[in-house]
Amino acid sequence: MSARNLRRTLIIIAGVTIFAGLLYWQLAPKSPPDRSTRSAERPPAPVSIAVATRQDVPIYLTGLGTVQASFTVSIRSQVDGKLREVLFTEGQRVKKGDVLAMIDPRLFQAALDQAKAKKKQNVALLAGAEKDLARSKTLAQKDFGTQQNVDQQQTKVDQLKASIEADMAEIATAQTQVDYTAITAPSDGRVGVRLVDPGNLVRASDAGAIATLVLTQPSAVHFTLPARALSDIRNAMARGPVEVTAFDQDNSRALGTGKILLIDNVISQATDTIRLKAVFANDDDQLWPGQYVNARVLVTIQRDVLAVPSNAVQRGPQGLFTWIVTTKNTAESRPIQIGGTTGDLTVVTSGLAEGERVVTDGQFRLQRGGLVSVTAPRSVEGGRGK
Structure with missing residues (x-):
């Protein structure tokens, strides 16, 4: 082999050796770093x-409830007739006794006048019968008349008196019918949407109402709590009035503060809950009938x-x-x-x-x-x- 070929062979062998060393260094398994070192390198x-x-920590219980007006009444007609006029504005606040609507009173007024006239007629007949009775008694005392005539006159007087009493009852009935033609508010409150317009015929037997009147001051909240909370609530009520705060559905805004009025007398076995009623003054009308609220009860304060x-x-x-x-x-x-x-x-x-x-x-x-x-x-x- 010539010197040139020998040198070329040595160069090739040296290159292969270096490449193999580098490959081994890359592929050889490396020992894991010390755990304390790795932990020290982890940022806080x-x-x-x-x-x-x-x-001192107040302890609360919270239940889902609904707002109920303290007084709710459907405004209806108690007599049959044409609705002549409606005297309220939808959403208006009214006072007890305010006239809300009028039914055409003419037929009822005529019946009242007829009953009064009949009474006057019977009063006049009674006056004449009493005079006849007095004369019959005088004649009987002088033996110019018989006791039978006296008894007949007495019967007639008694009948007329009974007729007058019946007339008075009829007048009272007719007067009541006339009074019913003016539909008045049975309590203070707010009137809702008008459901019947003037000119329509209304009857006492109608299922629908002319409007609904609700009294929201005060208002009540009916809510439920787990039955296991019954003892805590009763113990709290034994110590004094129990505070209840009503929150909106998001539980982010307080709508009012009231007191527990009562605990229902039975536990619902279907849901294992107890029903409670709380009363709120609701002076600012934040609680609205039918509204869903979260009722938070202050049970105790841990000191x-x-x-x-x-x-x-x-x-x-x-x-x-x-x-x-x-x-x-x-x-x-x-x-x-x-x-x-x-x-x-x-x-x-x-x-x-x-x-x-x-x-x-x-x-x-x-x-x-x-x-x-x-x-x-x-x-x-x-x-x-x-």
Whole structure:
């Protein structure tokens, strides 16, 4: 082999050796980095926290309810006739006794006049019969008349007196019919939509009403709670009036505050709930009949208890727990026991100490012993973190 060929062969062998070394370095398994080093390289998890504090916590129960007017009446005619005029405006507030509509009264007035005339006729006949009776008695005393004539005259007088009493009843009936032609408001309230227009014939037997009158001040709220809350409600009522706050359907705006009036006398076995009724002054008309509301009942106030925001409480396979932030700004999970819950506030009975920092947001980023970066801590007060 010539020197040139030998040199070329050596160059090729050297190139293959270098390529094989590089390939092995790329494909060879690498040992995992130290866990402590990897943990140190993980950035702190950002979280929001709150400080567990001791305070007085109100305990509420909330149920779905409906608003009911304290007085609802259908405005109807009590006599048959033509609706002559309607004297209210739809949505108008009226007072008890205000005339709302008029029925044509002419037929009823004629019947009343006829009854009065008949009574006058019988009164005149009675006067003549009483004079005849007096003469018959005088003649009988002088033996110019018989007792039979006296008895006949007495019977006639008694009949006429009975007729006059019947006339008076007929007059009262006819007067009532005339009075019914003026349809009046049976109470204060607000009139709804007019359902019958003037000129239509209305009857006392009609299924439909001319309008509906409702009294919304005060108003009532009928709502339900789980039957297991019955003892708590009864105990609260034994201590005094129980406050109820009505919220809108979104549970974001208070519509009024009232008091529980009564608890229904039976528990619904179908739903295992108890029905309650609360009364609200409703001076600002925030509660409207038929409206759905959330009724929040103040059952009791727990004094000097440890409380945290409800979103700090987590549920895991082993039960309830919360993430806390240690003094070294590391995360630690802590099993806890809770008492009552109200709004965004939960009472913790064991597992936490006053002043400890609990995580309220960002829990999904946490691992035990991992570093965290926290926002400014907030205390828990009055059911809301501040």
